[in-house]
Amino acid sequence: MIEVFGDLGLRRFPGDTCWREYKTSANHTIMNNIKSASRRGVKKPGRGVGTASTNVTQDRMGDGVQNETVFYSKAENYWREVAPTVDGMLGGYGKISNIDIDGSKKFLQKFLGQGEGKTGNGCALDCGAGIGRITKRLLLPLFNTVDLVDVTQEFLDQAKVYLGDDSKRVENYFCLGLQDFIPQDRRYDVIWIQWVIGHLTDDHLVEFLHRCRGGLRPEGLIVIKDNVAYEGVIPDDVDSSVCRELALVKSLVTRAGLTIVCEEQQMNFPDEIYQVHQLALR
Numbered sequence: 001m002i003e004v005f006g007d008l009g010l011r012r013f014p015g016d017t018c019w020r021e022y023k024t025s026a027n028h029t030i031m032n033n034i035k036s037a038s039r040r041g042v043k044k045p046g047r048g049v050g051t052a053s054t055n056v057t058q059d060r061m062g063d064g065v066q067n068e069t070v071f072y073s074k075a076e077n078y079w080r081e082v083a084p085t086v087d088g089m090l091g092g093y094g095k096i097s098n099i100d101i102d103g104s105k106k107f108l109q110k111f112l113g114q115g116e117g118k119t120g121n122g123c124a125l126d127c128g129a130g131i132g133r134i135t136k137r138l139l140l141p142l143f144n145t146v147d148l149v150d151v152t153q154e155f156l157d158q159a160k161v162y163l164g165d166d167s168k169r170v171e172n173y174f175c176l177g178l179q180d181f182i183p184q185d186r187r188y189d190v191i192w193i194q195w196v197i198g199h200l201t202d203d204h205l206v207e208f209l210h211r212c213r214g215g216l217r218p219e220g221l222i223v224i225k226d227n228v229a230y231e232g233v234i235p236d237d238v239d240s241s242v243c244r245e246l247a248l249v250k251s252l253v254t255r256a257g258l259t260i261v262c263e264e265q266q267m268n269f270p271d272e273i274y275q276v277h278q279l280a281l282r
Helices: 068-080 095-107 133-137 153-169 202-214 246-255
Strands: 004-007 010-012 020-024 029-032 123-127 145-150 172-177 186-196 217-227 233-236 243-245 258-267 275-281
Touching: 068 233, 095 133, 095 217, 095 275, 133 145, 133 153, 133 186, 145 153, 153 172, 202 217, 202 246, 217 243, 217 246, 243 246, 246 275
Parallel strands: 123 145, 123 186, 145 172, 186 217
Antiparallel strands: 004 010, 010 020, 020 029, 217 275, 233 243, 258 275
């Protein structure tokens, strides 16, 4: 029996473990494993940073993306070569994983619980999930079920192994870029978006966040956790991403119709990487 997932144009055939997009042509149906923007990553200062002329600012060029197709396909190609390990997911900085998870847990637990204004613990969505590092260490211990969305099929395949018995509480593995992903209406208590917004253009990020609003349950929460630049927008030609200053991230959140209810800087990361901030949105 072929399963259909909402209005996403996704199908799952018997034996499939992941949802995939299918496009219909005049002659036949073509399975299309979309692999475009989205990935997690830690950036060293200096990667993608040159002289002032290459530090692209919002005033001059927005996100600086000239060709969306090239921007997304370069990211796909880059991450296809990355090892499906925790160290690979963190750009060689696997040693910071425990610090990262501890900071995320303290931040998220402020909102979880019973009572007015509290966020439920039914279902969470891990965006740019990779092999499921955040799902395993942060989300599954706090939520009944989790969905994963990632652009790279190989990472999702490895996630089933990495998660072990915990994978029984993963309901969906979506192989899709975030610029194309549409969360199911009112499905999620928390939508977690970490180290991935730099792989979306400004407009696609705004549109994605707007769709995430519709995917939240009452009192649901969207969390962005990502690198921030000190000034402007810093492009990275290696993995085809951008790092935005915090003011720009906040302006895109506002454009999406969301409000920042809490903001914190992640502490105790190595000095040589960008500052990382967490934003809770509703």
